[in-house]
Amino acid sequence: MASRLSEESLVRVYDGGLQAFRWEARLSALALRSETVDLLAMLTLEKAQERIQSLAPQVLYRSLMNQGVSDCLEILPLMSQEQFIAILDYEAWADGELQHRKVFQWLQQFREADREQIYTRFRDLEEEMQIALVGPFIRAVDPEDFEQLSDEEQDRLESFPGGALYYEVKSEDPEIRQFFADFLEVTMGENMEYAMSVLAHAGFMPPNEQEALMSQFRNARMEDDGFVTYEESLSIFHPISLDMLQKKWGAHNKTALASTTKESFMQLVITLASKSWDPSTLNEVRSRHAYLANALCSAARVDPGDLESLDKALEQVWSLNGLALEWLASGNIEQAALILREEHPKTLFQTACTLIEGLRHKGLKKLETFIPETSFIRTNLELQKFGLAQKQMDIHFVKIFGSELTERLKAIYSRFPMVMSHTHEGKIIFRPVDSLDALDALQDTLETALMKLQLVSMTHAEELTELDAHIQRSMVSVQLGGHFINRFLTQNQVDTWRSMSNEAYTEANEKLYSGLDELLISDRRWSLSDNRKTDTLMSALSELAAGLTFIKDQGHFDALFNLIEAGPNQEEDSYAQDE
Amino acid sequence: MPKMNNEKLMASEIAELTHILDRKHAASLGDRFFSIKVDSDESKAFVTVTLRNAQESFYYPVEGRIACKSQELSPKDGAMLLLDFIDVYFEEFFHDRQDTWLPIDWAGFNFEGFEFELKGQVLNKRTEELADLFLDGKINRDEIISALK
Numbered sequence: 001m002a003s004r005l006s007e008e009s010l011v012r013v014y015d016g017g018l019q020a021f022r023w024e025a026r027l028s029a030l031a032l033r034s035e036t037v038d039l040l041a042m043l044t045l046e047k048a049q050e051r052i053q054s055l056a057p058q059v060l061y062r063s064l065m066n067q068g069v070s071d072c073l074e075i076l077p078l079m080s081q082e083q084f085i086a087i088l089d090y091e092a093w094a095d096g097e098l099q100h101r102k103v104f105q106w107l108q109q110f111r112e113a114d115r116e117q118i119y120t121r122f123r124d125l126e127e128e129m130q131i132a133l134v135g136p137f138i139r140a141v142d143p144e145d146f147e148q149l150s151d152e153e154q155d156r157l158e159s160f161p162g163g164a165l166y167y168e169v170k171s172e173d174p175e176i177r178q179f180f181a182d183f184l185e186v187t188m189g190e191n192m193e194y195a196m197s198v199l200a201h202a203g204f205m206p207p208n209e210q211e212a213l214m215s216q217f218r219n220a221r222m223e224d225d226g227f228v229t230y231e232e233s234l235s236i237f238h239p240i241s242l243d244m245l246q247k248k249w250g251a252h253n254k255t256a257l258a259s260t261t262k263e264s265f266m267q268l269v270i271t272l273a274s275k276s277w278d279p280s281t282l283n284e285v286r287s288r289h290a291y292l293a294n295a296l297c298s299a300a301r302v303d304p305g306d307l308e309s310l311d312k313a314l315e316q317v318w319s320l321n322g323l324a325l326e327w328l329a330s331g332n333i334e335q336a337a338l339i340l341r342e343e344h345p346k347t348l349f350q351t352a353c354t355l356i357e358g359l360r361h362k363g364l365k366k367l368e369t370f371i372p373e374t375s376f377i378r379t380n381l382e383l384q385k386f387g388l389a390q391k392q393m394d395i396h397f398v399k400i401f402g403s404e405l406t407e408r409l410k411a412i413y414s415r416f417p418m419v420m421s422h423t424h425e426g427k428i429i430f431r432p433v434d435s436l437d438a439l440d441a442l443q444d445t446l447e448t449a450l451m452k453l454q455l456v457s458m459t460h461a462e463e464l465t466e467l468d469a470h471i472q473r474s475m476v477s478v479q480l481g482g483h484f485i486n487r488f489l490t491q492n493q494v495d496t497w498r499s500m501s502n503e504a505y506t507e508a509n510e511k512l513y514s515g516l517d518e519l520l521i522s523d524r525r526w527s528l529s530d531n532r533k534t535d536t537l538m539s540a541l542s543e544l545a546a547g548l549t550f551i552k553d554q555g556h557f558d559a560l561f562n563l564i565e566a567g568p569n570q571e572e573d574s575y576a577q578d579e
Numbered sequence: 580m581p582k583m584n585n586e587k588l589m590a591s592e593i594a595e596l597t598h599i600l601d602r603k604h605a606a607s608l609g610d611r612f613f614s615i616k617v618d619s620d621e622s623k624a625f626v627t628v629t630l631r632n633a634q635e636s637f638y639y640p641v642e643g644r645i646a647c648k649s650q651e652l653s654p655k656d657g658a659m660l661l662l663d664f665i666d667v668y669f670e671e672f673f674h675d676r677q678d679t680w681l682p683i684d685w686a687g688f689n690f691e692g693f694e695f696e697l698k699g700q701v702l703n704k705r706t707e708e709l710a711d712l713f714l715d716g717k718i719n720r721d722e723i724i725s726a727l728k
Contacts, residue, residue, distance in 0.1 A: 004663045005599045019606045068678070173689050306674045312606060424610060425633050 007391075015387030016301035017415025018312045021407075023430040024421055025315045026264050027322075035286070036063040039075045049078040057086030058225055058290075065307055073113040081124045086225075088129075089218050091305030098211050102305075103133055104179040111182055119187045123194060126217065131202045132210040137176055140203025141166040160188075160196055167199050222304065226294035233298035234384050236346060237415070239354035245347070249328045249339055264434045266322030269336045276337070285340060292345045293317045299384070300415060316416045317349060319432035324351035326436050356417050356433055356442065362528050363412075363446035369525070370453040371396060371464060377413075386415045400464045401449060404428065408445045417442065443528055447536045454526035458519065459486040472548050478515065479508035498552060505552070509545060516541060585621045586655040593617055596662060600628070603666070607673040611637055615662070619654035623647055626661040630669070635704035641665050641681060645695035652693065664690045664697070 003009075013020045037059060042051055052060065052075060060083055064072055084106075092102040111118035122130065141149070141157060146166045149157075157166040169180045187195040219229070245251065273282055293314040294304070302309040321340075325348060329336035340348075364381070368374040373396040380389035390410045397406040411418040411430050418430035419441040433439055452467045459474050474486045476497055489497070500508065520526065520537055588596075593615050600613045610632045618625040624647050629640040643665060647657035667690075672679045681699035688697055709726055712718045718726075 003659050004666050005596050005603075005659075007599075010599050010602055013603050019604065020602050022605050022608060065675075172692070308607065308674055308676060427610075427612075 011387035011391055012301060013387070014390040014410075015385065015415070016299075016309075017386055018300050018302065018309055018316070020390075021411050021414065021418060021430045022427055023418055023432065025312070026431060026434065027266060027315055027318045035059050035283070036066050039063050039067055039072050043074060052078045053080045053083065055083070057083050058090070058294075061087050061090055061305075062307060069109055073109065076110050076113040077117055081121070084121060085125065086221065089221055089304065091303075093215070093218060093305075094303050096215055098132055098214065100133055100136065101173075101175060104176065108179060108182065111186065115186055116190060118183055119190045122183065122187070123191075126214070128210045128213045128217070130198055131205050132214050134198060134202035135205050135210060137169055137171050137180065138199055138203050139168050139170055140199050142200075161192070165196050165200055167203065225304075226291040227297055227304055228295050230298045233296055233300075236292075236295060236349065237299065237353050237384065238350065239357045240347075240350045242351060242354055245328060245343075245351060249335070250330065251328045252330050264319070264322055265326040265331075265333075265336070265436075266318055266434060268333050269322070269325055269340055272333050273337045273340065277341070281341060285345075289317050289321070289345045290314060292349060295346075316432055317345065319434035320352035320356075320416075321345055321348040322434040323355065323436065323439060324348040327351070327355060331436070352433070355439060359439070359443055359446065359528060360413060360417070363450070366446075366450050366526065366528065367453070370450075370457065371400065381413060384415070386413070389413060400467055401452070402466070402468055405445075405449055405452075409449060412442055412445060419445065444536045447526065447528055448540045450526035450528070451520065451537050451540055454520065454523065455484075455516065456486070458484055461486055468544060468547070471544055472551075475512055475544065475548055478512045479505070481508075484516065484519075500552075505549075512545070513538070513541060586653050587619055588617050588655050588658050600666060600669075604669060604673055617658045619647070619658055621648055621654060624652075624654050624657035624661060626658050626665070628662065628665045628669075635708075636706065638702045638704045639699060640702075641668065641697065641699035643695055643697045644685070645693065650693050657695075660690065660693055661695060661697075664688065664695070668697075 010020075037055065039052070039060075042048055045051060055063070060079065064075065064087075069076075088103055088106065092099045092106070107118050107122055110121050122133075125133075142165065143163055146154065146157070146163070154166075157168050159166050169177050171177060184195060184199075187198075223229075242251075270282075273285070293310060293316075296302075296313050296317065297304060297310065300309070300313055302313055304310070325336040325339055328339050328343075328348075328351065360381075364374055364378045368378060373392065377389045377392045377396070380386075380392065390413065393406060393410050393413070397409060401409065407428055408420050411420070411428075417433050419433060419438050421429045421431040423429065431438065433442055452471060453464070455474070456464060456467050456470050459470065461470060470486050473488070474484045476489065476493075477487065478484050479500070480493060480497055517537065597613055597615045600615070601608070604613075608630075611630050612632075614629045614631070616627040616629075624645050626643045627640050628643075629638065631638040643661035645652070645657045645661055647654050650657075652660065668679070668681065681697055683698060683700040685696040685698050688695055706727070709718065709723050713720075713723055
């Protein structure tokens with residue numbers, strides 16, 4: 001039995017990029033979501049039907065979902081058939097397959113609003129849709145064939161008046177049986193000829209043919225709302241040449257804001273735009289962003305009816321475009337507002353993707369020099385197979401980097417790249433790369449990973465495992481006056497290290513820092529940039545050193561990092577003697 | 580359908596399934612997480628998937644039970660069927676802005692041709708615990724307010 005909770009399903013979730021990490025949305029408060037209206041208030045207005053039918057289907061759908069369909073039943077009869085078909089396009093398909101139950105649920109809601117509507121709405125669907133809906137659940141038998149059936153089989157069939165046609169509902173699902181009971185009751189009452197015709201047609205049609213046709217029609221309609229094909233959706237993530245844009249807007253990689261504000265850059269730009277633009281311009285910009293988010297859905301494996309994921313895609317679009325704006329406008333908010341108005345959101349999105357891809361690519365190339373398996377990850381990432389790439393990270397990275405750093409690396413190499421925001425109850429909360437500050441954080445994470453690999457490579461380790469423990473053991477070696485070499489310690493060495501006075505320990509640490517600092521700065525193979533400060537290095541080292549101090553103070557040697565685990569070098573002389 | 584057997588879900592498999600469930604819905608969980616409990620014998624399987632936070636101020640156990648033997652399912656397949664359906668349910672729960680609810684008492688469902696029952700109710704165990712302490716006279720009103728902050 002194939003399970004939904006399988007490794008394959010996990011790969012799919014990773015592949016989409018929106019769902020597999022805990023992340024916080026920082027822009028939702030800006031009302032950047034797609035437009036909605038108060039439908040019940042609309043009912044009280046003159047020409048309510050005309051107003052409702054003039055709404056864009058996605059706005060109507062979102063509004064219905066916000067207010068709850070069962071609370072808006074009076075709205076349903078007023079919507080146009082085109083709007084209803086669009087809603088089915090959003091909601092009644094999953095992974096390219098028609099979700100019959102969803103359509104039946106909608107039609108039942110129409111029946112609750114106005115009994116006759118279950119018939120009229122169904123009748124006015126495309127013929128192919130009608131057949132695709134009925135076909136899988138109805139077995140129709142003409143009078144001649146009926147006579148050939150056994151008594152038992154005949155008893156199972158329902159009859160049209162006069163025995164003109166016999167049928168049975170093939171499903172045991174009570175909801176589906178109830179739908180056909182209600183639908184046929186109303187339809188037979190309204191139009192007997194039609195009821196017979198639809199059952200006869202559907203019952204004799206080859207299965208799935210009509211659904212495949214409907215799927216094609218639906219895809220064509222969805223493209224009008226921006227829901228493009230998978231391939232087109234993937235192409236939006238492709239990097240572009242930034243030379244022209246950089247020249248046009250005078251971008252240089254600096255910002256005055258990154259270190260002075262906690263608000264995202266886009267928040268500041270939108271606040272300015274909402275004060276200085278006329279509302280229709282802001283609405284136009286919002287609509288274009290919503291359209292772009294729709295276009296990303298296919299790549300992100302989001303069904304158009306999944307409003308929560310749609311909101312997440314929109315949040316990512318605004319966030320990444322915030323990064324692009326900050327970079328293009330060099331941190332100038334007025335300039336950024338101008339760019340936001342002038343440039344298409346897709347151009348901004350691709351600008352951000354290009355900035356990030358540059359770093360991600362460099363990072364992978366460097367990781368590959370330390371971890372050969374990274375080449376498989378790189379190949380999958382180049383093909384935008386994020387799910388497979390992240391699965392391989394789980395396999396190859398966790399044992400080297402530990403679970404936290406692996407998670408942070410996976411988030412960077414996600415379809416929608418993210419950086420760590422904070423931790424909450426032991427879980428990492430990420431945030432989108434919405435600013436140059438976040439882009440710096442992304443680079444820091446990569447450099448931390450590379451620096452640790454570089455440090456371990458200095459110890460001539462044959463195998464890359466548990467980098468942190470590896471580095472910490474080498475640190476202790478230096479603190480004891482030896483080389484930066486990873487070897488298991490003898491009990492005597494551990495006792496000496498434990499009994500070091502505070503002064504001696506501080507002095508040993510200073511020596512350690514300056515030695516490693518010098519070594520790493522002189523060898524920049526780990527660094528992604530020639531101009532980086534050593535902050536990343538120092539912060540990673542401090543973290544490891546703090547861990548060591550904790551171990552020293554608490555005496556949890558064995559449990560925490562196998563300081564004195566039996567190893568090939570345990571019998572050798574101490575490092576101090578080596579030195 | 581493979582030949583029927585009495586295979587059950589192992590603890591390691593349950594841990595892996597919990598991890599997958601947590602990961603599949605990670606972006607929607609906030610401070611909450613899933614836990615899975617499976618209890619089965621050759622005739623039936625009973626599964627509880629609980630979505631909760633550490634304080635248990637949000638505590639949502641979704642319980643399912645299925646008659647395995649009579650439907651020619653192994654206890655493991657029966658439990659997996661319930662877990663799959665509960666996963667479908669939570670998918671819908673999150674998609675519909677966490678506004679899709681199950682009956683609070685056992686109710687019949689049908690999935691992939693099999694019949695089973697489910698129930699679920701969101702509880703605030705933190706508040707309930709405080710209420711009990713208050714009724715027992717162990718804490719006062721101010722302490723409740725400060726505990727809920």
